[in-house]
Amino acid sequence: MADLSVVVDGLKLPNPLVIASGPPGTNANVIGKAFDEGWGAVVCKTVSLDASKVVNVQPRYGRLRTGTSQEIIGWENIELISDRDFNVWIDEFKQIKDRYPERVLVGSIMEEYRKDAWVEIVERCQAAGVDALECNFSCPHGLPERRMGSAMGENPEILEEVCRWVMSAAKVPVWAKMTPNVTHIEEPSRAALRVGCHGISAINTIRSVIGVDLETLRPEPSVEGYTTPGGYSSKAILPIALRMAMEVAQLIKSEFSGRTLSGIGGVESGRDAAQFILLGCNTVQVCTYVMKVGYRCAREMCDELSAFMDKHGFNSIADFRGHSLQYFTSHHDLVERQAAARQKAKAAAKSEVVRADHEWTGEEFVKQSDALARG
Numbered sequence: 001m002a003d004l005s006v007v008v009d010g011l012k013l014p015n016p017l018v019i020a021s022g023p024p025g026t027n028a029n030v031i032g033k034a035f036d037e038g039w040g041a042v043v044c045k046t047v048s049l050d051a052s053k054v055v056n057v058q059p060r061y062g063r064l065r066t067g068t069s070q071e072i073i074g075w076e077n078i079e080l081i082s083d084r085d086f087n088v089w090i091d092e093f094k095q096i097k098d099r100y101p102e103r104v105l106v107g108s109i110m111e112e113y114r115k116d117a118w119v120e121i122v123e124r125c126q127a128a129g130v131d132a133l134e135c136n137f138s139c140p141h142g143l144p145e146r147r148m149g150s151a152m153g154e155n156p157e158i159l160e161e162v163c164r165w166v167m168s169a170a171k172v173p174v175w176a177k178m179t180p181n182v183t184h185i186e187e188p189s190r191a192a193l194r195v196g197c198h199g200i201s202a203i204n205t206i207r208s209v210i211g212v213d214l215e216t217l218r219p220e221p222s223v224e225g226y227t228t229p230g231g232y233s234s235k236a237i238l239p240i241a242l243r244m245a246m247e248v249a250q251l252i253k254s255e256f257s258g259r260t261l262s263g264i265g266g267v268e269s270g271r272d273a274a275q276f277i278l279l280g281c282n283t284v285q286v287c288t289y290v291m292k293v294g295y296r297c298a299r300e301m302c303d304e305l306s307a308f309m310d311k312h313g314f315n316s317i318a319d320f321r322g323h324s325l326q327y328f329t330s331h332h333d334l335v336e337r338q339a340a341a342r343q344k345a346k347a348a349a350k351s352e353v354v355r356a357d358h359e360w361t362g363e364e365f366v367k368q369s370d371a372l373a374r375g
């Protein structure tokens, strides 16, 4: 059986499957449950120093269903970061690490555009025992008036400055979580890596409007008749997430060798996870699918990943991580490769061996005559 364990930025994980920041990491109880069910690591719901400024609404989710099975393929949320008190979180980080000293807990953090705030949140989280930090520069809705989340992540200069503050205080590995709501994800990723962040997490949710109710004519999710654009996740975003993970992986390969990548977006199976790893990811995070089916899917996903590895004879994650990156090229190069392949096939057909008459069987003379005519 294949070995699923990975070492990422010095942290040992039993497998590369990680709970992404969101409802499945929203307090100590549920984080403990995720560890019990076999998740390789957990990123908590994003915390901030002053939770009293975070006010969530209901309803805050909208879902896109498809076909006769009414399967949920897309999920929009207008949920903010955690509205739970920061001091409570600090106690819970300590409790989790007391109960699960060997397991990897990643503290997801977000703050206002102030050095003292970022330094304080980094220092207090790491003093409470988190094994790594993930800076949320990517929440697509809410809090732009405080220049938090994607308001920061969309601006590489601000992001670089904030990452510098974070790195000045951090003693644990730091991942910068990217927003997909930019044209070139390499730019904010490069800014974070340039000032020393250990890894990139990509992607957060995609800015979206999930739909308009054709009875009420109100966009959804409707809060007192109104809405605001939210963040799109779940199965439907897998291809976009794979593309962006690939772009960040290429950047790391060419400019920041040794840094790490955590792929996120639309993962629902071990086979989905394998694709992120083939594109260069060290770990793979899952949020919405866990909200749909619960933590238990970790075991099934590990079995699927393991079956994929056995089929190809891969003994470890390192055996295939980044393998498929080599097959990306420019469209121009695709045209040239195709022209060369066609030329080769034509030449091969032309040189088809004409066999001597006495070797012919049945009606082979039809094919042979044709070859002789083309000669």
Ligand SMILES: Cc1cc2nc3c(=O)[nH]c(=O)nc-3n(C[C@H](O)[C@H](O)[C@H](O)COP(=O)(O)O)c2cc1C
Residues within 6 Å of the ligand: 020, 021, 022, 023, 045, 046, 075, 077, 079, 080, 081, 082, 108, 136, 139, 177, 203, 204, 205, 232, 233, 234, 235, 237, 264, 265, 266, 267, 285, 286, 287, 288, 289
């Ligand atoms: C309801 C909900 C809440 C989320 N809250 C956070 C959050 O607090 N911090 C964060 O960094 N990402 C948050 N996310 C984004 C996820 O961590 C993840 O990046 C995104 O949903 C794509 O992955 P998925 O398709 O597996 O859900 C949230 C996603 C959902 C659906």
